[in-house]
Amino acid sequence: MALISEIRKHSWVLIVMVALGMGGFVLMDMVSKASRANGSSYTVGTVNGQKIEWPDFQRAERILYPNSTGDVYGQRNYIWNYMVEERLLRDESEDLGLSVGEEELQDLEFGTHLSPIIQRNFRDPNTGQVDMKNLDQIKANLGTGKLQPQLEEYWGYQSGEIKKERIQRKLTNIVKKGIYTPTWMAQQLQAEQGTTLDFKYVKIPVDTTATSEVKLTDDDFKAFMKENEGLMKKKEEFRTVEFVVFNVVPTAEDSALVRTAITDRIQQFREAKNDSLFVENNYGTIDAVYYKKDDLAESIADTAFKLPIGSVYGPYIDGVDMKAVKILDRKIIADSVKARHILIRAENAGAIASARKTIDSLRTLIESGKERFDSLAMRVSQDGSGPKGGDLGYSAINRMVKPFNDALFFTGKKEGELQVVTTQFGVHLIEITGRKYIKNTEGVKLAYLIEPIVPSESTQAAIYDDAIEFSGQNRTVEALHKAVEAKPELSVETAEGLTANGYQFSTLGSGGTSRDIIRWAFKKDTKLGSVSPEVFVYDEPTLFYNAHYVVPGLKSIMKPGTYTLAEVKEKYKQKVLEKKQAELIASKITSTDLQAIADQFHVPIDTFKNVNFNMSYLDGIGGETALIGRVSIMKVGETSKPIAGQTGTFVAQVYNMADPNVTTDLSSFKNQSLMVARGSVDSRLMEVLKAKAKLSDNRYTFY
Known part of the structure; x- marks a missing residue:
């Protein structure tokens, strides 16, 4: 009653508040309409002028991934690619007259030529086969109102995916049919594959020359830019973040608390009449398996076969867990x-x-x-x-x-x-x-109590306070570097090549926190060289504690277009350094005798046999294509000049060569060439369509 009296006394206040509230709603509506009118508020992106709207994007996410606990950013990436590709294919299919009719769609959904989409979504994990009974039930109930509304809606969206996949396959088939191998190309392939050679070589590793011996100049970087013009274009903006990670690890006190928790239950564990029930109630493990000694952790292998049955050993540390183990039984295992x-x-x-x-x-x-x-x-x-x-x-x-x-x-x-x-x-x-029974090997049956050794809340809070203090005291990237010099337990790490829509952050992986760091790095008000005011938290995904605190700073911004000299220095310094090291090694080689070179650099002489030009990988040294390409055009007895490779500098000498067995039947070589060329169409066609399309991508403004 007192409250009602007060309201009546001050009713004018209530009237004003209601009026303000209504005014706020009106203002919000006006702003919302104005935003929608300008055409950008809900537009996630465009494909050749066709808009991808945020409500449509959200609807797709709701239909395809209801209650999902998976990688939300990976799922959104799939939706984005689907929507972009569907619009690109729509344009191409209209020009070419490609379509998927109702009868064809029915066959792809329920018939004898099931779409890969159906095969993926309705495969029984136990049998590996498509669950046809389930499909038949769906077919019988589609459009009758008997299916759950969510499934009905999902099926409608899936039909769009099936049509898109089918049209894409038709388009790739058209392109594949336009590919052929002329006779001269088959002859060249025959020669490349048929000509084999044997060669000796020495490899001088890159680190033979210390980096301190190499002085890089602007001319070195300019030469690299000229030699690698294809790498010098950026289609989108890249940003580099440098960051410091505070890892949250259990203290000795945390470990002692876990040990006590196990110790307090050991007597009950020892006396338990129903081991399975006790273990289940105490979050342990028990298995029917009788383990051989070699199958057990070294910390308990001997003990498990010495203690009497019914004994409990522990607590002991096994990796990141504190454990106690009970000896349940032992017996000889049949071979x-x-x-x-x-x-x-x-x-x-x-x-x-x-x-x-x-x-x-x-x-x-x-x-x-x-x-x-x-x-x-x-x-x-x-x-x-x-x-x-x-x-x-x-x-x-x-x-x-x-x-x-x-x-x-x-x-x-x-x-x-x-x-x-x-x-x-x-x-x-x-x-x-x-x-x-041949070996008569004894096995032991065990039950475990297990407690993960995790940082306590006080430990997490203490390290978080350290990260907050560190962040507050170091507000620039330069300051981060200076600060870690006095803290050997910390280091500055680098995440390069970040894009506005990326969600993978260095070795910390994907997820919400990684995405939040990248969003911060791309905010308009994030200044170059600044450190984030927020400390970002990475959770341990299975034990649910704060595992890492990250203090990031924006190191660099690379705008779309041609790389500048400064950007090349940042991005390609290691490659230019290795090239310069290879040149320095080459300048020290004065002999053409492999043994003399091997002695000079204290490296062995090795051999490769049956190498042909089409090979891209050599056992033991990897994808050294420069070496393969060079020896493929050498003559028997010829020694190469120094060859700068991926892992070192090579000098090679061809000592044997076998000519190809020339045949006039080139069909196998033509077919092989066709298979390679046509095989690349599946992966490259969409890349080409995207490259020539006018795309705008505003996803980073939504999530």
Whole structure:
């Protein structure tokens, strides 16, 4: 009542507040309409003038990835590429008269020529086959109102994906049919592949010359720019971020707390009558497996075979976990087991329940003596062993899927007794018919209590405070470098080539935090050389604690267009340095005798045989194409000049060459050339369409 009285007394205030609120809504609506009127507010991008609108983008994300816990930025990247490519293909298909009719679409969705989209989305993970029953049910209920609205909407969007994929395939097929191999090209390919040579070489590693010996000048970088004009163009803006990472690691106190948590439960663990239940309730692990000594961690391998059964050992540290282990049992493990089985296949929970009933009935028939195992297996087993009475012969350990393997080697009954096991293939009725013991190796069955050793909240908070203080005291990239000189536990790392829509950040990977750092780097008000006012937090994805605190600074901005000299110095310094080192090594080589060169640089003489021009990789040294190209045009007995490679400087000498077996039938070479050329169409066609299109990409303003 007092509250109502106060409201009545000051009703004029309420009227003013309501008026202001309504005015705010009106103003928001006016601003919203004005923003929409200018055509940019909701436009994520354009493709040759066709807009990609944010509501359409959001709708696609909602339909394709409802309640998804996957990589949201990877998913959005897929949606963007789909929308861009669909619009590009729409233009091309209209010009060429390409389309996908209703009958063709039905065949791609439900018929005998299923689209790769359907094969991807409706593949049963257990069988690896498309779930046709599910497809048939969807087909029968589409448009009837019986399907869930979400599935109906999803199917409509998927139809668009299927049409896009089909039109893209038709377009690539048109391009492929226009490709042919002329006779002269087949003859050249025959010569390149057929001519083989053997050569000796020495390799002088790049680091033979210390970087301190090399003095780089502007002329060196200008020469690199001239030699690599194709690399000197930037289609989009790139930014470089330098950053300092504060890694959050457990302290000795944190480890002691975890040790205490394990210790407090050891007595209960030792006395537990139901080990499986105790372990389950205490977040441990237990398995049917009997481990051999070599299979165990070194820290417990001896102990597990010495302590009495029922003993508990620990706590002890195993990697990032604190553990205690209980010795449950030990026994001699068979080297191989002979068995037979009857399989009733099942792909889902309902089918498994039905298969279980069938197997139970078969088991009753066999155990009552009314039917023989082999006879039933021949008649009803849905496995390839059925015609052999279900006989699998002898199997070594770990050759079968885990539940089946466990039944044979660890939980198996006596020979002649039946057991029922469910696997990814269905429900099995298994009979062990023989065991072989050759090595008589003992195995041990174990149960574990496990606690991850993670930083406590106080540890996380303390390191966060350090990161905040560090960030506050160092507001420029230059200051970051100076600050870490006094802190050997810290270092400045570099993330180069960041783009406005990127979501991968250095070795810290993808995700929301990486995206937030990149968005900060591309903000209009982020000044070159400045450090972010925010400390960014990376979570440990499985244990959910703050694992890294990142203090980033904007190192450089590279605008679209031709690289400047300063940008080349930043981006390609290492390549120019290696080129200069190779030149310096070459200047020191005064002999053409391989042995003399090998002695001079203390390196061996190695040999390659049967090398041809078409090869791009040499075992042991990798993709040294400059070396392959050079020796391919040399004569027998000729020694090369120094060759600057990827991993060092080479000097080679050809000592044998075999000419090709020339044949007038060039069909195989023509087909090979066609396969290579046509194979590149699938990956390159869309790249070409995008390159010649007018694209604008504003995704970075939305997420």
